[in-house]
Amino acid sequence: MLGGVYGVMSVGLTLIFGVLRIPNFAHGEFLMLGMYVTYWFVVFTHLNPVFSIAVSAAVLFVLGYFFQSQLLSRVSRQGEVPQIFLTVALSIFLSNAAEILWGSNYRIVPVSYTSTTFHIGLVSVYAPNAIIFAFSLFLAGLLWFLLNKTHTGLAIQATAQDPEAAQLMGTDIKKVTAVSFALGAALAAVAGSLLAPLYPIFPTVGSYFILLMFTIVVLGGLGDVKGAFVGGTLISVVLSVSSIFVTEDLGFALVFIMFILILVLAPQGLFGKTVK
Amino acid sequence: MLELESVDAYYGTLKVLDSITMKVDKGESVTILGPNGMGKTTLLRTIVGLMPARSGRIKYKGKDITQWPAHRRVREGISLVPEGRRVFPYLSVEKNLLVAAGTTSGGRREEDSLETVYSIFPDLKAKRKDLAGNLSGGQQQMLALGRSLIQSPSLLMLDEPSLGLAPIVVKSVYQAIRKIREGREELTLVVVEQNVRVALENASRGYVMQHGRVVAAGTSEELMNDSKLKERYLGV
Numbered sequence: 001m002l003g004g005v006y007g008v009m010s011v012g013l014t015l016i017f018g019v020l021r022i023p024n025f026a027h028g029e030f031l032m033l034g035m036y037v038t039y040w041f042v043v044f045t046h047l048n049p050v051f052s053i054a055v056s057a058a059v060l061f062v063l064g065y066f067f068q069s070q071l072l073s074r075v076s077r078q079g080e081v082p083q084i085f086l087t088v089a090l091s092i093f094l095s096n097a098a099e100i101l102w103g104s105n106y107r108i109v110p111v112s113y114t115s116t117t118f119h120i121g122l123v124s125v126y127a128p129n130a131i132i133f134a135f136s137l138f139l140a141g142l143l144w145f146l147l148n149k150t151h152t153g154l155a156i157q158a159t160a161q162d163p164e165a166a167q168l169m170g171t172d173i174k175k176v177t178a179v180s181f182a183l184g185a186a187l188a189a190v191a192g193s194l195l196a197p198l199y200p201i202f203p204t205v206g207s208y209f210i211l212l213m214f215t216i217v218v219l220g221g222l223g224d225v226k227g228a229f230v231g232g233t234l235i236s237v238v239l240s241v242s243s244i245f246v247t248e249d250l251g252f253a254l255v256f257i258m259f260i261l262i263l264v265l266a267p268q269g270l271f272g273k274t275v276k
Numbered sequence: 277m278l279e280l281e282s283v284d285a286y287y288g289t290l291k292v293l294d295s296i297t298m299k300v301d302k303g304e305s306v307t308i309l310g311p312n313g314m315g316k317t318t319l320l321r322t323i324v325g326l327m328p329a330r331s332g333r334i335k336y337k338g339k340d341i342t343q344w345p346a347h348r349r350v351r352e353g354i355s356l357v358p359e360g361r362r363v364f365p366y367l368s369v370e371k372n373l374l375v376a377a378g379t380t381s382g383g384r385r386e387e388d389s390l391e392t393v394y395s396i397f398p399d400l401k402a403k404r405k406d407l408a409g410n411l412s413g414g415q416q417q418m419l420a421l422g423r424s425l426i427q428s429p430s431l432l433m434l435d436e437p438s439l440g441l442a443p444i445v446v447k448s449v450y451q452a453i454r455k456i457r458e459g460r461e462e463l464t465l466v467v468v469e470q471n472v473r474v475a476l477e478n479a480s481r482g483y484v485m486q487h488g489r490v491v492a493a494g495t496s497e498e499l500m501n502d503s504k505l506k507e508r509y510l511g512v
Contacts, residue, residue, distance in 0.1 A: 168326075
């Protein structure tokens, strides 16, 4: 069930890194901001955190759009290294800004249902996990549909593969890139909002997730939504099984051993497409 | 239809188009000749808007389009089949066409235009689920042509459609181009080509470029029979 947690985290990065090929090291901080939005939303409104999703998605969409169209787009022609610098800089900026604004204390979203469990047959299910799992399935499905079944999605893929040729197809590539980056950021925020009731929230929480997110996106095959989802589930299963038999720290080692093995056997990832 | 008035273009500080003036009428088929590196590709890229014109004016259907971004020019009916084909390698053949059509599958109109492309290029229909990157060079050229055709352009520009293809494939590419022109008297064609004979056979007029300038212009017949010109600029 926790697979959904990792799945939902990675869907946004699949769009930004897998499809647009922008190595977004600030993705963890987008998630962190989503968590804080949910925290303050619940503190002020006392509503169910699920309702904060719309707010956090909107906030991060605007931030993502602004960041891509005003800053990232200026270096997008210079290859990956300047983009890495810029996104790492944003990541440091955001986590420090969060620390200045909200302090470095751990915050917990005050909700009632975190301890609720229900039973399906012999399996006991932890309610928040079930919500997250359902949501991440829904989001992954939505993104898959957007990318493969709508013209905007085709334009996004075309722009990622050959921006100049995409212009020749009548695509406004500046707009497409900014919108899809913003969408990826909004998805990170949704993940943050879903995770907020389960994890303590602090300014550098993003760095805890970012490495796993990149691993999942590459593992599933760059740009493949289904792959990111399966990859996320696989990693969470390895993590939770290993935490039963060994310690959780060793679980991470097992995850990366598995990652290396899969890359050796299938360099394009689990579901990656190749051109011969 | 298309008018260029003393258009200049630069790569950094290097001048690659030097005061180009030319005029193409509706329904004409014009070729641009000249050795490699003389600015032919740059000229097409400037017309479609991938390269900015530093000075001069470009007019299309009476409108000044010099400052328009490329995607707007494409939507107004200027289409370029770029050098090296530039199909989207990780999209299927059909999705390559749908990106160009500006719509998704499902609608009646899209089905019609897909069928039109497939009727000219039956090979593409057989391969429509394949990734474009897995097609042969000739098939990719057909796909690139199909992608432009589905935009129903008024001005179709082809950059070296025979580059890197076997002679027999070149023949079928030009057959396809003739098929495209059938029943489309309004379609204006501008073709950049290094293969002088093939180019002049398929065009009514030609321009010869040298170092970013137009050094000669005339009907295909005039250019074909000008032995001095051919010796000096075209190397045949």
